[in-house]
Amino acid sequence: MSDATEQSTPQVDDDAWEKACAEDLEEERARRRAEYGPPPGSAAEELKKLVDAVTDKLSSVQAPFLGSVAQGTAEQVAKQAVRQARSVIEPVIDRNADVFDHLAAAGSELLAAYRSAVEGQESRWTQRTQEPAPPRDAKDAEDPKDPKDEGGPGGEHIDLD
Numbered sequence: 001m002s003d004a005t006e007q008s009t010p011q012v013d014d015d016a017w018e019k020a021c022a023e024d025l026e027e028e029r030a031r032r033r034a035e036y037g038p039p040p041g042s043a044a045e046e047l048k049k050l051v052d053a054v055t056d057k058l059s060s061v062q063a064p065f066l067g068s069v070a071q072g073t074a075e076q077v078a079k080q081a082v083r084q085a086r087s088v089i090e091p092v093i094d095r096n097a098d099v100f101d102h103l104a105a106a107g108s109e110l111l112a113a114y115r116s117a118v119e120g121q122e123s124r125w126t127q128r129t130q131e132p133a134p135p136r137d138a139k140d141a142e143d144p145k146d147p148k149d150e151g152g153p154g155g156e157h158i159d160l161d
Helices: 002-008 016-036 043-060 068-095 097-130 138-142
Strands: none
Touching: 043 068, 043 097, 068 097
16 A cells, blocks of 8 residues: 555655755846846955056056156056055955955944934934924014024034934
8 A cells, every 4th residue: 555655646856945946046146147247246355356446547547747758667666566565455355355344344334324313313304394384473573581582593413322
């Protein structure tokens, strides 16, 4: 009886769900790469790209106010300075790649906190300006003891803590 049951039951792949999820994930990644381009690398890789871009830009800069002889000398000096800077920067980036990732994450968190504080304050400012001011009586305008009349149009204290 067990032989008949085993033959009628289709074989179930235990990893079918895992494989299907992996395939779906890979398809989504391919779609995003096609739509948005390659994802950014680590912070260290991005810093290396920045150093490369600055190096390329500095080596292509020409000073029009220098003569042709001075121009060649200036280019050589600039290229040498760039090579020396790269020789110092790249090993530091390679050795401390995880530090740059942590700094990038910390910067993102600080930016998110700042945006949250600013957006909260802006919403309070815009809510206050969108609500119509209550009409003031002539009697209220003449009352010297009215606390609303003290001082000028002062600002509100922004609490960032």
